[in-house]
Amino acid sequence: MKKIFLILILFFFYSCSNLKEQIVNDNYTYSNKLFNKRMGIYIEYFGDMFFIDINKSNQQHLKQIILDTKIIDSKTSIVSYLKTNSEPFYETVLLFTNKTDSLPNGLVLNNTKKHFVVLKKSIKNSSFYLLMKAMNPNNSDINNTLIQDGEKIINSLSFDNKQLEQTTFFDIFNGVRELDNYLVAIDKLKNAPLILNPQQKFNQFQFLVTINSFISNNKEYDSLLHKKMLSIKNIYQQKVDDFLLTNLKYKDTSALERFKSIIESQQVVMLNENHWFPKHRIFATQLLDQLKASGFKYLAIEAIEPLKDSILNLRNFPSKDSGYYTREPYFAHFIRKAKKLGFQIIPYDDMSGATDREFAQASNLKKILQADPNAKIFVYAGLSHVFEQDPNTKRMAQWFNEITGINPVTFDQSKVFADTPNEIEIIPADKLFKDNNKVVDYFIINNITPSLKQVYHKEEYGKIQLQNLLKRTVKNKCFLIKIFDKEEFDKIKFNAIPISIFYYYLNQPIRTIDFPKGNYYINISTLNNDNLYTGTILVD
Template sequence: MSTSLKSIIIILYLVITSCTSYHPLLKYNYTNDSRLINPEIPLTIKYFGDTKFQDLEKVDKNYIKTILRPYNQLELKNLLAYAKTNVNPEYETLLFLSNQKEGNDSLRLLSVDSTRLSLIYKLQKDDQSLFMLMRAMNDNKGLKSMLKDGADIMNSVSFRIDSTNALSYADVFNQVRKDINYISATKTLIDAPVSDSLQQQWMQFQYLATINSFMQNNPTQDSLIQQYERKRIDKQSKMLSKLDNTKVFYGDEVIDKILSEAKHTRVVMVNENHWYPKHRIFTTSLLKGLKEIGYTHLALEALTNPLQASKINEKRPYPTLNSGYYIQEAYFAHLVRKASALGFKLVSYENQDPQINRELGQAQQLMEILEDPKAKVLVHAGIDHILESPTENGKRMATHFKEMSAIDPLSINQVEFVGGSSHELSLIPFELIKGQTKKINDYYLINQIKPSLEKVYPEKDFQITATTTPKSNPALVKFYNQEEYSIYKENAVPILNIYSTSDRLTINLPRGMYKVVIYYPDGKQNSHSFNTN
């Protein structure tokens, strides 16, 4: 055989083997914490809480092949899932599924290899054979714990999906939670084979509205918000038509009124609905005035933990994707950036103790800030946490806080009313709304702000910029601060995320250096840098 022919054969072999695929139903896997669900098989398995499922597309295939080399009965083409634990006992698990009838239904421990520190389990159910390979990792030198975990995992297997273990939109959302390609994440949520019910429809809506709120100029989000607001506006317009408009504050009066009242308390609370970036822009608009009258802290429910807050306070004046899920939305990140620039101390006040009621735990965290007699706090919270009176669902954070501190916070609820005003901002004293038996907030705010960077940075010089995108549309165009991107890459938070269906995008940006990364529904991307100075 000639050298050239040998070379061709070797190349063909390498091409064929490199293209070896995993199980064809792997693409239907959904994971929620430690649970694996595949509705196409159907199959559900419960792993342990410290298990992290690995994306096989990102795992070195040669590493997987090396693992499988000693085990003839385990084939790469049948690999369905790969996971690792991240605490002791550390091990990796590889799950294989093949369609073959081999004897009666049974669960067996096929192999205990004390040299390789590995186990193989086999579950036979009708004509399906499920194998699980477990291998010790790092400092794990024994099989005892693995034997127990392996038996528990395999005993949790079910080849039947019913109401007790069915795929939910919470499972699907958990699958796409870290996907920063919001177009592909949206498609996954829409296409997921979740059984239809009113509860699941509402869950799907919330997840879709949240993810799509991360993209500006987004027709999907426009449709979702229109759907959400339609009935609420019809109902609320009748209520608003009866208001004494002479007692309502509009436009610039809104900020002036809030700042005037904020002088008489140490705490201002503003809430948000998680799929409205304009709610974060409003809170941002309060920062400068509150700082001038002595406010010192910005407390954010969305900040993951105190460590993330300290990184912003001490290491860098901006967030990253690790700072908190909602903070990946561009205008939430601008709220953080602007607060940091003005000298606010960022605080995470989310309850970290699972033994304590969440609302009570949040209030206790805020109380710690006020141990400093000079501290004055702006709190930005989710939806009902700022309700100052008990509800049928119990006491919320603000109610606990008032009882514990004897401080009456100034609370502005911008979630309750979604429209019905021709003004950009309308501040309605609680007392003007008829039929309310107990005061839950000081003011309702109707927020009609149209999100733009000019709203956040009115003091900056802007430059109209055009960027070219390939004609494969739609696309998600992410604009990053060049300095932030150079350090944190795609773990940085963009200054804008734009949904684009055009091959040329024109946008108004503050003068500066930017990195543009463009994502497509199929996961492909490209990037370039530009300067608006």
């Protein structure tokens, strides 16, 4: 039995003069859900159905379907148009009119020759029709299926805003997170017609900045973070300036050299990240050579999905299935380099809820030591999980110390932001904060500007001529460009993670980009077209 998803539309009657023009324009859709702020209905569709734009190319087709019924006025307004993407294959049209007729609610037409059915539901002086038409008429029982599915859909039609009030940005995000076209996912989050209380606003910001972080050359990402980062820098800038002024040796010693001296005698090193910052993954990538040279063999990554490590370690590069945050290109580069250096990647997070998440993480890390007591482990975690003390709860790092007897050296790059002479500063926590209370051992100030040359600095570069790819698409103002390693793409297609994802704006003066030499697959999308251009390119 299909899982039913909810579609919500706020119902509000308005004049017939602009009805047809406004209904579709006021639709808000995500996943299999739809809101229409102007109208107002709540309806459930099935999870294997997807919305189709109502444009000139399919209007004639829809008009013919409606005419075939001989009971629905051709001037009736179309609310939505969907198709199934799995058996049984059918298309469905939801129609609205503010005219009344004598037809009863429920099934009003069952055409077994042309394999379609029509169901109706009325409220006050308005009527909704659900037209269900088979696309696989060879199935002799298809009309019964259409009736059964149609009844579930039309019976769920109601006229209140309860579902809208209960919808959160977590719901929106979960509905768009699997979209390959990030332009669409971002648009859905930005324009969701939800009530914006403070918590909803923060959740909207959090999801928007996360998806935007996947995309380079991104004005929206910069804008989202600017005000937030400015306020944090105002807190820490003077403290950092004072420290660097009185500790001149930090100007003469590179951060990587300091990191090497810190970790050489350690068995477990823990570094965190903020999931919004690709630059945190770039720094982690830069540490891998030093870690490998110091005998570290295991790379435990919180963001890797459980049970996804076996194929990752065999294939030596990540895929979309590896995790969500790992879809960000610089996170994928981090994993690629780790595998190239011979690290064994291990997932250790536990979101099952069966036990405390922090304790479960520490217990999973302990299993590495049980199998290999002399293991040297680099743990790459999220935010506060690396805290060795927290007044509110016991974190993974503290649990790990208690259940293994190993005191990990901990680095935090998510808290302190300040402008510094060097891209990276590693500062002992007790030197920067006298009241640190052993939250972590070191704070990292990360001012890396993300670029491919930060992770592929030894590669030879060529140029990609963007104008040659976009010369036929001058009507679009913004393009989402994904460039995949061709070898990875040939193996797993769009399950591969791009080498780079970036925006190209039509009015930007730069028409070429530097890129490591090699063979690539390129995909260009716009908000309204997932595959504006696809093809292979050679950069030489």
